Amino acid sequence: MCVVHPEFAPDASLSREEMEALQHEVAETAIFEDEFDFDPERVRSGPSDDGQTQLPSGKEKTAEDDPIVVGVDQAFVGEKAVSAIVAARDGEVIERTHAAVETEIPYIPGLLSFREGTAILRAFKKLSVEPDLAIVDGSGRIHYREAGIATHIGVMLDLPAIGVAKNLLCGKLRDPPQGHMREGERIPVLANDRVTAPNGTVIGYALQSRQYDNPEKRHVNPLYVSPGHRVSAEMTANLVWQLCAGYKLPEPTRRADAYADEVKQTVGS
DNA sequence: GCGACAG
DNA sequence: ATCTTGTCGC
Numbered sequence: 001m002c003v004v005h006p007e008f009a010p011d012a013s014l015s016r017e018e019m020e021a022l023q024h025e026v027a028e029t030a031i032f033e034d035e036f037d038f039d040p041e042r043v044r045s046g047p048s049d050d051g052q053t054q055l056p057s058g059k060e061k062t063a064e065d066d067p068i069v070v071g072v073d074q075a076f077v078g079e080k081a082v083s084a085i086v087a088a089r090d091g092e093v094i095e096r097t098h099a100a101v102e103t104e105i106p107y108i109p110g111l112l113s114f115r116e117g118t119a120i121l122r123a124f125k126k127l128s129v130e131p132d133l134a135i136v137d138g139s140g141r142i143h144y145r146e147a148g149i150a151t152h153i154g155v156m157l158d159l160p161a162i163g164v165a166k167n168l169l170c171g172k173l174r175d176p177p178q179g180h181m182r183e184g185e186r187i188p189v190l191a192n193d194r195v196t197a198p199n200g201t202v203i204g205y206a207l208q209s210r211q212y213d214n215p216e217k218r219h220v221n222p223l224y225v226s227p228g229h230r231v232s233a234e235m236t237a238n239l240v241w242q243l244c245a246g247y248k249l250p251e252p253t254r255r256a257d258a259y260a261d262e263v264k265q266t267v268g269s
Numbered sequence: 270g271c272g273a274c275a276g
Numbered sequence: 277a278t279c280t281t282g283t284c285g286c
Binding site: 075212217 | 277278284285286
């Protein structure tokens, strides 16, 4: 697929100030509302039926009509950043692409897209199918300047995108849980002083995608999901939840994770 | 100065 | 993210 906003390219040679300025531009271009064409109810972790569902009009729903969801994950081999993308429709993998790019800068909280963005975009350019939604590992709006890696990628490609992180970069939970969250539970993540958005803005959700029966003994931490582009915070939580299939991470992410591992052993350092 | 800190 | 064996629990 093609880059729609090349002017937002995550150039690693920029100064820190320039990177932050670029992120502010990305955030201004980002849309944190539901502005996508696919039917959100047709986004799911896997086949929900035999694909023979009859509609009143006489037409029928087929997998070909389902939205294409891509999972994006990063891995490292020596000094190379490996980006893996797995596209699926109705839970069926239809294409996989990857790219390995030499890293130019170290990991800096808040500037992740400048370290891994180029590899991700290169992998996206190799993708022949046209995705409807991207699930990116890392934050989206849950970011100091509301421009996490999911937002940066989504805006550049003008593709609906969602950020799925295992840890909270910034922001604060509206209602801190007593003990551990129950499976399916979600708590709003609000903007605080460290975020450019007005204090109290819901910039994402803590989503308990999986939990053990007895959290006292053994428990799972929640996922921190946030809008990347063209998706609201509420819809973000709904879609990620629908993409989970009994594991902590949503299926698109798990598939990209596994593919990244495969690629790692293929690409030498 | 001290604390916070996606992957 | 990555370095890494065993081990606890469902």
